[in-house]
Amino acid sequence: MPQVILDPLGFFRRVPLMPHQLVDRTTRTEDTIVLCHLGVPKLAADAWTLAIDGLVAQPLSLSFDDLLRQPKTKLTTIHQCAGSPLQPEVPTRRICNVTWTGTLLAGLLDACGVESAARYVWSYGADYGSFDGIRCDTYVKDLPIERANHDVLLAYELNGAPLRPENGYPVRLVVPGFYGTNSVKWITRIELANRRVDSPFTTRWYNDAIKDEAGTPTGETTPVWSIAPESVIVNPAPSQVLEVGREFGVWGWAWGDGGVRSVELSFDDGDSWGAAELEAATGYSWQRYRASWRPQAAGPVTVLSRATGLNGRIQPDTGARNARHRVLVTAR
Ligand SMILES: Nc1nc2c(c(=O)[nH]1)N[C@H]1C(S)=C(S)[C@@H](COP(=O)(O)O)O[C@H]1N2
Ligand SMILES: [Mo]
Numbered sequence: 635m636p637q638v639i640l641d642p643l644g645f646f647r648r649v650p651l652m653p654h655q656l657v658d659r660t661t662r663t664e665d666t667i668v669l670c671h672l673g674v675p676k677l678a679a680d681a682w683t684l685a686i687d688g689l690v691a692q693p694l695s696l697s698f699d700d701l702l703r704q705p706k707t708k709l710t711t712i713h714q715c716a717g718s719p720l721q722p723e724v725p726t727r728r729i730c731n732v733t734w735t736g737t738l739l740a741g742l743l744d745a746c747g748v749e750s751a752a753r754y755v756w757s758y759g760a761d762y763g764s765f766d767g768i769r770c771d772t773y774v775k776d777l778p779i780e781r782a783n784h785d786v787l788l789a790y791e792l793n794g795a796p797l798r799p800e801n802g803y804p805v806r807l808v809v810p811g812f813y814g815t816n817s818v819k820w821i822t823r824i825e826l827a828n829r830r831v832d833s834p835f836t837t838r839w840y841n842d843a844i845k846d847e848a849g850t851p852t853g854e855t856t857p858v859w860s861i862a863p864e865s866v867i868v869n870p871a872p873s874q875v876l877e878v879g880r881e882f883g884v885w886g887w888a889w890g891d892g893g894v895r896s897v898e899l900s901f902d903d904g905d906s907w908g909a910a911e912l913e914a915a916t917g918y919s920w921q922r923y924r925a926s927w928r929p930q931a932a933g934p935v936t937v938l939s940r941a942t943g944l945n946g947r948i949q950p951d952t953g954a955r956n957a958r959h960r961v962l963v964t965a966r
Contacts, residue, residue, distance in 0.1 A: 638760045640673030645765065646800065650730055653959060654871035656887060659922070660710065661730035663793045667715045667814065668800045669728075671835075672763035672773060675820045679804040684788070688756070688825035691747030698804055701788060704737035709787060709810060711918035712889045716813040716858050717955050719839030720766060725957045727866055731887075731920050734808045736789030739782055739824075748779070752826040755782045757807050760820040768834050775816050775840075776831045777809060777859065785810050785918070788821065810918040811891035812859050815840050830857075849953075863890035863943030864956040865897050865923065870937060874963045878929050886959075888912065889920040890943040897923040903936040904951065904958075915944065929965035937961045 648668035651661070679698040687693040715728035739755070759773035777786070787808040790797060797803040802819030809816045815835070830836060841855040865888035876882050888894040893915025898907040910923040929935060940949045940958050949956055 638675045638677065638762075640675055640761060640763065643673045644763060645672070646670040646674060648800075650728055653727055653866035653886070654868055654961075656729070656866065656868050659731060659919075660793065661732055663732070663795065663798070666713065666730045666732060666792075666801075667728045669715050669814065670761065670800060670819070671765045672761040672770060674800050675760040676799065677760060677804060677820055682804050682822070684805065684822060684824065686742060686746050686824045686826075688827050689749040689752040690743075690826050691749065692745070694742065694746050696742070698790075701737060701790065701805060704741060706735060707738050707785075707787060708733060708735045709785060709808070709918060710734075711808065711810045712861065712920050713817075714814055714861055714889075716815050716840065719815075722840075722842055722858070723953055723955060725955050727959065729864075729866070729887075729889075729920075733793050734787055734789040735791035735794070736787040736805070736808065739786040739788055739807070742788070743782060743826075746826075748826055751828045753779055754827050754830055755779055756825040756827055756831045757818040757821055758823040758825070759802075759818045760822050765834070768838070770834055772833075773818060773835055774831055774833045775818050776827075776836055777812065777816055779826075781809065781812070781859075811861055813861055815858060860891040861889065862954070862956040863894050863941040863945075863947050863949050864888070865894070865939040865941035865949060866959045867937055867939050867961045870961060870963045872961050872963070876929050876935075876963055876965050878932050878965050881926050881928050883924060884910070884927050884937065885922060885924040886939055887920040888923055888939075888941040890941065890945075890947075892944045894921055894941045895944050896942045898940050898942075899925050899927070900938040900940075901927060901929075901935055904938050907940070910939070932966045933964070935963050935965055937963060
């Protein structure tokens with residue numbers, strides 16, 4: 635196979651909207667995150683193939699037309715970048731909510747007859763090159779096999795249009811509920827295996843340190859897979875000026891793998907909290923919350939939101955990618 639051309643070559647990204655700009659339930663494609671560690675491979679749909687091999691009874695090779703003939707599935711999901719793998723505890727709030735169209739990976743895996751020894755699905759992108767001075771032959775990620783049967787898509791459309799080159803044209807993986815890093819773009823190979831894949835993107839980067847109760851690293855790590863409960867404040871915007879005594883509608887978005895069960899707000903820098911009204915979790919989309927608030931006295935106010943996941947985990951105050959969102963406003 636001829637060498638795939640990357641253009642641009644090397645790290646390429648677009649920073650999405652800031653939280654106070656996330657006013658739409660579905661994010662327009664031009665406002666989404668773009669994150670390419672190694673560059674953007676130039677692929678043609680008519681030359682693209684996907685191999686499925688490893689621990690399967692019947693390896694498969696599919697063309698783009700073969701993929702289009704599979705049953706179509708449309709899903710709206712949170713799409714969130716975990717942030718820089720070099721600074722895993724820094725919140726970046728690079729988040730959007732978009733619609734994907736494609737076919738379910740589970741259907742193709744069934745057709746291959748996955749062997750019972752298979753525990754992980756490895757997925758390979760067509761990109762290659764260097765990131766942070768480390769040479770990478772390919773962008774490869776893994777996910778537990780149980781997850782692969784959980785609405786994972788081989789997607790070819792974003793918001794109803796063919797994927798743009800930078801989003802993975804012609805086909806990418808979409809793993810609902812997992813951080814964006816796991817949704818491999820320009821996917822060309824899927825391998826079933828009985829262990830995790832040893833690659834810089836799975837073992838060196840995108841592995842969080844596990845800490846004990848006191849916050850000291852135990853030396854163990856955990857893969858950056860499931861999206862932790864998180865919320866952002868859309869309204870008010872940073873530095874907004876509000877009128878003392880007048881009712882103000884605070885609102886924002888909350889999400890997490892499996893959904894969020896509550897959102898609380900604080901107007902005194904976290905000393906006291908009150909529940910917001912929250913939409914029920916449906917599918918993989920974010921949930922809107924709202925509350926009304928009347929500023930009591932003139933002066934600066936720190937508004938904070940914190941989400942609690944359906945799994946009971948609470949969005950932490952600081953020191954994590956999903957740390958609480960603080961918005962400083964002035965009442966007068
Ligand atoms: N092949 C490949 N897939 C990739 C990446 C990459 O660099 N190469 N970046 C990942 C990361 S970190 C994120 S956040 C998402 C971003 O997807 P988007 O650019 O389509 O929004 O793609 C993921 N899939
Ligand atoms: Mo990312």
